[in-house]
Amino acid sequence: MTTCTVAANQTNPHLPFGDQRGAPFYGKDILSVNQFCRSDLEYIFGVAHEMREMVARVGTFDLLKGKIMASLFYEPSTRTSSSFLAAMQRLGGSIIPINEVQYSSVAKGESLPDTIRTLECYADVIVLRHPEVGASELAAQYARKPVINAGDGVGEHPTQALLDLFTIMEELQRVDGLTVTLLGDLRYGRTVHSLARLLSLYDVRLNYVSPHALRMPGEILSELQDKGILQSEHELLAPVLPETDVLYITRVQKERFSDMDEYQTVKDAYVINPETMTAAKDRMIVMHPLPRLGEIDMAVDDDPRAAYFRQMEYGLYVRMALLAMVLGKA
Numbered sequence: 173m174t175t176c177t178v179a180a181n182q183t184n185p186h187l188p189f190g191d192q193r194g195a196p197f198y199g200k201d202i203l204s205v206n207q208f209c210r211s212d213l214e215y216i217f218g219v220a221h222e223m224r225e226m227v228a229r230v231g232t233f234d235l236l237k238g239k240i241m242a243s244l245f246y247e248p249s250t251r252t253s254s255s256f257l258a259a260m261q262r263l264g265g266s267i268i269p270i271n272e273v274q275y276s277s278v279a280k281g282e283s284l285p286d287t288i289r290t291l292e293c294y295a296d297v298i299v300l301r302h303p304e305v306g307a308s309e310l311a312a313q314y315a316r317k318p319v320i321n322a323g324d325g326v327g328e329h330p331t332q333a334l335l336d337l338f339t340i341m342e343e344l345q346r347v348d349g350l351t352v353t354l355l356g357d358l359r360y361g362r363t364v365h366s367l368a369r370l371l372s373l374y375d376v377r378l379n380y381v382s383p384h385a386l387r388m389p390g391e392i393l394s395e396l397q398d399k400g401i402l403q404s405e406h407e408l409l410a411p412v413l414p415e416t417d418v419l420y421i422t423r424v425q426k427e428r429f430s431d432m433d434e435y436q437t438v439k440d441a442y443v444i445n446p447e448t449m450t451a452a453k454d455r456m457i458v459m460h461p462l463p464r465l466g467e468i469d470m471a472v473d474d475d476p477r478a479a480y481f482r483q484m485e486y487g488l489y490v491r492m493a494l495l496a497m498v499l500g501k502a
């Protein structure tokens with residue numbers, strides 16, 4: 173349910189300016205995109221924009237000096253984990269990185285609640301990636317410190333969706349009125365689940381392009397339909413490419429398939445190459461949460477519309493903003 177954190181906080185006139193408790197996201201968990209409303213997003217992107225400017229100006233500064241972030245990853249990650257670590261360090265804070273849970277007490281059979289209760293004795297905020305849907309919510313029930321969901325199985329990836337939306341804002345200066353085409357593995361790709369939900373706060377048209385077996389889950393389709401979002405499903409990109417403003421491509425999530433023969437039949441369903449790009453708008457942007465496998469030809473990388481490397485950098489600023497916010501410094 174959308175709670176609208178910023179608006180709720182503005183109605184509290186009793187806290188003096190600069191009081192940490194007056195910061196709207198102070199002490200809050202970041203678990204799902206459903207917790208945000210548009211004014212929350214404006215607030216987050218405002219802070220992320222300031223972070224971008226600060227990094228360009230001074231690189232590293234002491235906003236979170238003395239604070240510690242524990243980063244607990246039960247699944248592989250390059251960008252999410254390293255951008256959270258970089259974000260904390262650019263804000264002057266310190267880190268407890270646990271990227272290889274097989275070398276922690278998890279390998280001895282420790283439960284998630286106990287691992288979380290351990291880490292919160294040492295850290296001020298916990299970033300968690302876990303293969304099970306709902307793991308971050310479970311962790312948040314046990315933790316007194318803020319928990320940030322860095323991906324829970326095929327469920328959600330809220331910080332990725334925030335950085336995706338921030339990328340669209342920074343690159344195209346608007347979201348209302350855009351046609352966004354999500355392509356690839358829409359069934360198992362958690363980033364598209366979160367992004368579609370977040371986009372539904374805006375006046376957008378969504379195209380879903382996927383093999384039949386990898387369609388967007390019905391639950392998300394009906395959630396967005398109830399909000400009046402125009403959605404359409406396709407197996408081919410060509411009919412919708414010319415109207416697309418944002419082409420968001422995802423990898424087929426091999427690790428989620430129980431049947432490898434099924435994976436083989438869909439793994440190369442789409443390949444975007446320079447020829448594909450000739451049919452796209454001049455101002456379209458191509459996004460991808462990465463890693464990419466074969467779905468975007470490297471020859472597309474030099475096209476100015478290829479935004480996927482810039483998208484990674486925007487992630488740093490959004491994660492700096494989130495850390496500063498939940499720790500009461502923004």
Ligand code: ASP
Pocket residue numbers: 323329362363422423425461462463
């Ligand atoms: N890095 C993204 C994720 O963790 C996308 C992917 O793995 O395909 O969900």
